[in-house]
Amino acid sequence: DAKTTQPPSMDCAEGRAANLPCNHSTISGNEYVYWYRQIHSQGPQYIIHGLKNNETNEMASLIITEDRKSSTLILPHATLRDTAVYYCINGGGTSYGKLTFGQGTILTVHP
């Protein structure tokens, strides 16, 4: 079973920031938080990962709470092409490489 909890769906206006929450209260100390997304009819795409510090790359920012029990993926300026299913996954450590996908959040970006 997936070890994370995400809202089933969210909406966002084009050009605005999309903030996708994830709860992972049972994350272990050596597990990372990974975010992937799956655009319709494509394979999942890696977005970002973090252990305990906030992270930023060209695609998104990842904010992890100090207790590591939750995180937020931020798409700073959402576009229509960001419409996808977003998956928050805990992994690494002893299960390195294995990704347990939950149901994710369907993000719909509106014009």
Place this chain on the structure above:
Amino acid sequence: SAVISQKPSRDICQRGTSLTIQCQVDSQVTMMFWYRQQPGQSLTLIATANQGSEATYESGFVIDKFPISRPNLTFSTLTVSNMSPEDSSIYLCSVVPGQGRRNEQFFGPGTRLTVL
């Protein structure tokens, strides 16, 4: 990033037959995995493809049903054996490139299988 191709991209098969899916990567990678995505569902890990040895299967998946080969660091095959309509899914391979990018996993485009 690693570029991954899968063959075939889609197929329609008859019950009781077998289909072998190929996964080719454009560079050597440390880890390769096979996933299944049933209609309307999320992805489920089938197995880790180990180079030169038997694959490591997840709970609920067995070698007789899903034999996997990985003869080198850039290629793997997954066979779906004795197919039934319940095997209709998208099958995806994924890779971990290795040193320096060990926490990024790249997925192929998937093979869409329909079993009649």
